[in-house]
Amino acid sequence: MGKIYYIMGKSASGKDSIFKEVKKRMPELKDIVLYTTRPIRENETEGVEYHFVDEEFLRGMQEKKRVIELRSYNTRCGIWKYFTADDGQIDPEKFDYLTIGTLESYAAMKTYFGEEQVVPLYVEVEDGLRLARAVERERSQTDPKYAEMCRRFLADSEDFSEENLEKAGIKKRFENVEFGECVDKICRYIN
Numbered sequence: 001m002g003k004i005y006y007i008m009g010k011s012a013s014g015k016d017s018i019f020k021e022v023k024k025r026m027p028e029l030k031d032i033v034l035y036t037t038r039p040i041r042e043n044e045t046e047g048v049e050y051h052f053v054d055e056e057f058l059r060g061m062q063e064k065k066r067v068i069e070l071r072s073y074n075t076r077c078g079i080w081k082y083f084t085a086d087d088g089q090i091d092p093e094k095f096d097y098l099t100i101g102t103l104e105s106y107a108a109m110k111t112y113f114g115e116e117q118v119v120p121l122y123v124e125v126e127d128g129l130r131l132a133r134a135v136e137r138e139r140s141q142t143d144p145k146y147a148e149m150c151r152r153f154l155a156d157s158e159d160f161s162e163e164n165l166e167k168a169g170i171k172k173r174f175e176n177v178e179f180g181e182c183v184d185k186i187c188r189y190i191n
């Protein structure tokens, strides 16, 4: 039986970097490509970053009860939805998967696939260090969005409160101070 390894953590805790490095070391782990109703960006490819779909497609999937979890974001460009769908790409009986999500989507995945099939990989970084990394990352952008960065930093302390972590059943934590060490620990845990 396979597992769905589910990376979670606050903003700038290193989820994306860890995801890429673990995938490099364990290429047998499959991706779960999410769906989004946001328009495709120039440097993106359909089916790689996301499946880019419209509201009608989403409604169809909802009618067929294929939507496992959905998040809506009220952006300046309208409401964008991101969702995981049971479209046949996920077969945890046969394969192992690695993906990134939120505490809410993790809970929904557990409800859908069963608690024993979804394994949480919670990544943690001390707040001061994490904020410094977030600022550094933002500063390297051509158009840094510091206000948005601060909003996410504050929202995260509520979203990932100790109470919510406990409710979600997160016990094990992977500290991401030294990157290679953290990835080593995660790979050993998966194996």
Ligand SMILES: Nc1ncnc2c1ncn2[C@@H]1O[C@H](COP(=O)(O)OP(=O)(O)OP(=O)(O)O)[C@@H](O)[C@H]1O
Pocket: 009, 010, 011, 012, 013, 014, 015, 016, 017, 018, 133, 134, 136, 137, 176, 177, 178, 179, 180
């Ligand atoms: N162990 C580490 N040491 C130093 N820098 C790190 C480490 N891990 C990640 N970083 C850096 O911290 C920044 C945040 O990492 P990353 O983008 O992977 O986080 P994330 O959790 O995916 O963030 P978000 O949820 O905000 O997209 C990046 O610039 C990354 O290069």
